[in-house]
Amino acid sequence: MASHTSAARARIVIIGCGFGGLEATKALRNADVEITVVDRQNHHLFQPLLYQVATAGLTAPAIAEPIRRIFRRQPNVTVLMAEVTGLDAQARTVQLGDGQTLVYDHLIVAAGATHSYFGHDDWAAHAPGLKTLEDAYVIRRQMLMAYEEAESLRADAPVTERDALLTSVVIGAGPTGVEMAGTMVEIARHTLTGEFRRFQPKNARVLLIEGGPRVLGNYPQALSDSAKRQLEKIGVEVRLGARVTHIDAQGITLDEGGQTQRINAATVVWAAGVAASPLGKVVAAATGATLDRAGRVQVLPDLSLAGHPEISVVGDLAAAMSHVPGKDPAPVPGVSPGAKQMGRTAAANILRRMQGLAGLPFRYVNYGDLATIGRKAAVADVGVPLLGQLRFTGFPAWLFWLFIHVFFLIGFRNRLVVMIDWAWSYWTFERHARIVVKQDS
Amino acid sequence: MASHTSAARARIVIIGCGFGGLEATKALRNADVEITVVDRQNHHLFQPLLYQVATAGLTAPAIAEPIRRIFRRQPNVTVLMAEVTGLDAQARTVQLGDGQTLVYDHLIVAAGATHSYFGHDDWAAHAPGLKTLEDAYVIRRQMLMAYEEAESLRADAPVTERDALLTSVVIGAGPTGVEMAGTMVEIARHTLTGEFRRFQPKNARVLLIEGGPRVLGNYPQALSDSAKRQLEKIGVEVRLGARVTHIDAQGITLDEGGQTQRINAATVVWAAGVAASPLGKVVAAATGATLDRAGRVQVLPDLSLAGHPEISVVGDLAAAMSHVPGKDPAPVPGVSPGAKQMGRTAAANILRRMQGLAGLPFRYVNYGDLATIGRKAAVADVGVPLLGQLRFTGFPAWLFWLFIHVFFLIGFRNRLVVMIDWAWSYWTFERHARIVVKQDS
Known part of the structure; x- marks a missing residue:
């Protein structure tokens, strides 16, 4: 390790720790690099279950995990809770809300999306x-x-x-x-x-x-x-x-x-309605990248920006295409598997570039569609190895939905608690998080 | 039931659903009365574990229960989430923040306490x-x-x-x-x-x-x-x-x-520092009751007010004495068992008065003192039937503390979740509720 001084290691900055940023950071766990993860929140949020917090079925900690806890055993990661206010693509620096500046060799922007009221912001x-x-x-x-x-x-x-x-x-x-x-x-x-x-x-x-x-x-x-x-x-x-x-x-x-x-x-x-994070405009202004109508940043097939191979955009902020050999490029849907897969590709392409190789094009693998409707009701359309495409509804789809969501939650404790909560409310119809706390104090 | 028209049943208003108000309401569960419970919050709070929410060990729903859920199977109770703004002891009405008025035949004021900064409110x-x-x-x-x-x-x-x-x-x-x-x-x-x-x-x-x-x-x-x-x-x-x-x-x-x-x-x-709820002043102004230095309302031995046997004050808002035959009256400490016992006495005295009997004096039973200091550390001083007064510290006191607090929590689910949380954090040192949410949105 003595031959790798701190200054010699590549500095990677990852903006946003949703599904895209999280997967990119994890994919770099064994790399000899210095990663800084910047997020406005102190937690990664499992958004597919957010509606259950809104409807008092789950508590926030069951679907949110402190970012620095996730990376406590990944020593090449420093986590900063901060707002990104600027990007200088020439100087290769990111400006933070507290006035500090982060220097990067590689940058992944994974700032996600927000609501769009189609011009009616007063709504x-x-x-x-x-x-x-x-x-x-x-x-x-x-x-x-x-x-x-x-x-x-x-x-x-x-x-x-x-x-x-x-x-x-x-x-x-x-x-x-x-x-x-x-x-x-x-x-x-x-x-x-x-x-x-x-x-x-x-x-x-x-x-x-x-x-x-x-x-x-x-x-x-x-x-x-x-x-x-x-x-x-x-x-x-x-x-x-x-x-x-x-x-x-x-x-x-x-x-x-x-x-x-x-x-x-x-x-x-x-x-x-969903619109890309306002950070898309900051990226476009700094790099000359173009935005699509939803404010997403147009990326090259390998998720990097034209003229800026050191900057990648992933997740809901990216207007990305999936490139399957022999097929026309197809847009990537705005779902969590898409963001996770983009994060892994962007990380892998950084490692390739550090070895002097070109980035590989992104290829989205669609595992299927799944939505729950309520107690014992759901729809599912999934590709299963050997069995092909399965389409099912009602109670079996609901059980499958439960299983998938518990499986992808982060942390054994969260899985346990969510399973207990769901079993409990299945039998009792209770929703235990019905506590209203004043917001103004 | 036909002989009991709505107007003929005694109307009981209970202000505040902390330990005192909760126990008073429960004690009236079989009475042929109309109870209205008024609280500013939608939940009863198990305050002895509140410090664990402040230190990210427990979530709010584990120690708070929606008040109307507690009384869903007690049909003589109506729960209103409202602020009490006034009392007219002559007209026997309570004014609510939304302009409505509640008429009572019996009133229990259990509005609790707040912090006192000893005159330094800017702190x-x-x-x-x-x-x-x-x-x-x-x-x-x-x-x-x-x-x-x-x-x-x-x-x-x-x-x-x-x-x-x-x-x-x-x-x-x-x-x-x-x-x-x-x-x-x-x-x-x-x-x-x-x-x-x-x-x-x-x-x-x-x-x-x-x-x-x-x-x-x-x-x-x-x-x-x-x-x-x-x-x-x-x-x-x-x-x-x-x-x-x-x-x-x-x-x-x-x-x-x-x-x-x-x-x-x-x-x-x-x-x-602790000071009685500002509602004490409202009660004093309406009834002529006197307040002690901490702002608590002076009550008669049976917890009612001089000249107003239909009004009782219990819990942290009451400057109450314990009356043990043959001993001098002694002040009641501001702990949850004191509030609970007062609530039960006030309810029992309402039932006695409805039968034309005088109220009985309040007698506080001290089951002991208990405090935890941290992981595996606590102090306990408890009276145990047959064994007498036991005083112990360290790990045994800590286990005893755990047992008592789980036992007194409301709801089987909360007990289960708190036990899992404690077992989990005992082995892992984790505190899972470390999620910071912005307050201003």
């Missing part, structure tokens, strides 16, 4: 999205407080006031929207039974609004149809081809085939 | 106390962020800056202060090992400041001595007879026997 205050733990707490508080307010209503309050408090709207019927709507119905129909004296929680309404012609629009048609049937069976009102034209503190306005409709609702969740 | 911003989950989150964030900032310090920052970030001060060596200080040392010495690259967490300092001559000042002298030895053995710097004269954002100023000393510290926790 954000009334219809929170679901990307961070903060978002999940906001939604949980909104939902639980609406029930509290319904119980506190004066006896002479107009019935429409109570109806609005007991109405929830989820906008966007992708996997997150489907999961949120299914769980919200379960809470009203089962979890809260017997807890209120002045109304029946089971009379609560949950609407799932989708502008497109079907739920789970990126899934095969048969799974979309099954998901819609399962949602309606448990009590979700599914509205397809319905465009949201206005959102305010009291509810939303819909355009359904030219008909305008007003729906008053205390709880509105935005699961419709 | 609150720099030295949070520990009464609510919000408080616990503030302390947890302060402690974890200090370590993050120490890792982010520029290489040329003065060494005193890092030292201050790695210094924690706990003011007040009652049970909460002792538990906080012991756990903070454990985090530095064990939990964070290997997670930082630029300093050694085990070099962190934890000071426990006490104005009086010993720790656990209300406990027998031998237990105080043992607690001090155990604290020092695990690395806490105990300062007795030290008076805090100033607190600001950078640290504290101490007066130790006339010597002034400055201690810069990023984390300062206030565990020194």
Whole structure:
């Protein structure tokens, strides 16, 4: 080791520790490099289960792990909790919010995505999205407080006031929207039974609004149809081809085939639009890279930037293509396996470049689609070695969903706790994380 | 049931659902009355374990239970999440923050206590106390962020800056202060090992400041001595007879026997002073009751107010005496068994009055004193039937402490989860709730 002085080792900076940044860092675990991981949060978040925090089924620590704990036994990693404010691609430095500068030889930008309200940023205050733990707490508080307010209503309050408090709207019927709507119905129909004296929680309404012609629009048609049937069976009102034209503190306005409709609702969740992190603009300005309409950075086949082989962009921030020999390049979907695979490719390409080799093109392997709808209901479309493509729905798909999500959680303890929580709530219908804490203190 | 119309049943309002209000409500479970429980929070909090949330060992839902869930199977209870803003003892009404009014035939005020900074309210911003989950989150964030900032310090920052970030001060060596200080040392010495690259967490300092001559000042002298030895053995710097004269954002100023000393510290926790809820003043103004120096309401032997037998005050808000036949009345200590016993007595006396009987005087049964100091360390002084008074320390006291706290937690699930968490952290030294979430969103 004496021959490797600190200055001689390649300095790698990784911005963001979601699925892409995490996998890239792990893939470099045996490399003789100095890695600095920078994230605004102190934790890596298992986003596929975030809706369960928003709906009081899981606590935050069950799906979030301190980043520095993950890398405690990877000595080539230093973790900094900081905001990235600038990039100088010529000087090869990253500026942090506290005024410090990090010098890099290789940079991986994995800053992820945020919500997009399609130009209606004023909707954000009334219809929170679901990307961070903060978002999940906001939604949980909104939902639980609406029930509290319904119980506190004066006896002479107009019935429409109570109806609005007991109405929830989820906008966007992708996997997150489907999961949120299914769980919200379960809470009203089962979890809260017997807890209120002045109304029946089971009379609560949950609407799932989708502008497109079907739920789970990126899934095969048969799974979309099954998901819609399962949602309606448990009590979700599914509205397809319905465009949201206005959102305010009291509810939303819909355009359904030219008909305008007003729906008053205390709880509105935005699961419709995603935009790349604003860091994409910083990268574009510093490197001349171009952004696509969603603000994602256009990358070369090997995930690096034109003219800047030392900078890679991965995950939701990258407008990346999958390159399978003999096939046309295909866009990579914005799901966690895509981000993880990109992170590993970017790390491998850094190691190749350190050996003087060119980067290899990224190839996305699609293991399938999976979404849960509620208790004992889900849809799955997965490729299984030897068996080929399997498509299944209902209870078997739900069990498969449980297994996959527990398997990919980080940490044995989290897996154990989540399994106990799920077994518990399966038998009791309880959702134990129903604690509202004031935000302003 | 037809003979009992709604109007004929006695209306009982219970303000606050801590230990006193909770026990009073439960004690009325079979009474033909209409109970309304009013609390500002949606949850009952198991305060004896709150320091474990502040130190990232437990999640909030493990020690907090939604109040309406507790009473879901007690149909004579309606739960309202609301703030009490006024009391009209003549009209027998309670005013709520939303403008509504509750009419009562019997009222139990169990609004508890808050921190007291002995006239230095400006200290609150720099030295949070520990009464609510919000408080616990503030302390947890302060402690974890200090370590993050120490890792982010520029290489040329003065060494005193890092030292201050790695210094924690706990003011007040009652049970909460002792538990906080012991756990903070454990985090530095064990939990964070290997997670930082630029300093050694085990070099962190934890000071426990006490104005009086010993720790656990209300406990027998031998237990105080043992607690001090155990604290020092695990690395806490105990300062007795030290008076805090100033607190600001950078640290504290101490007066130790006339010597002034400055201690810069990023984390300062206030565990020194307790004052009754401001609702005490409302009660006094409405009923003519007198308050003691700590703001507690003076009650009659049966916990009701002079001239107002229909109003009882219990728990930390009551300046109550214990009445044992043949002995002088003795003050009731501000511990959870005291509040629970008062709640049961107040409820029983309401039932007696409904039968035309006089209330019985309150009698406090002291089951003993118990405090934990850290891993495998505690002190206990308990009365055991047949065996008499037992006093023990160290590992046996620690096991006893674990058993008692799991036993008194509400809900089987919480007991199970807390036992798993404790077993897990016993073997791994991990503290799993180390997730910092921004407060301002």
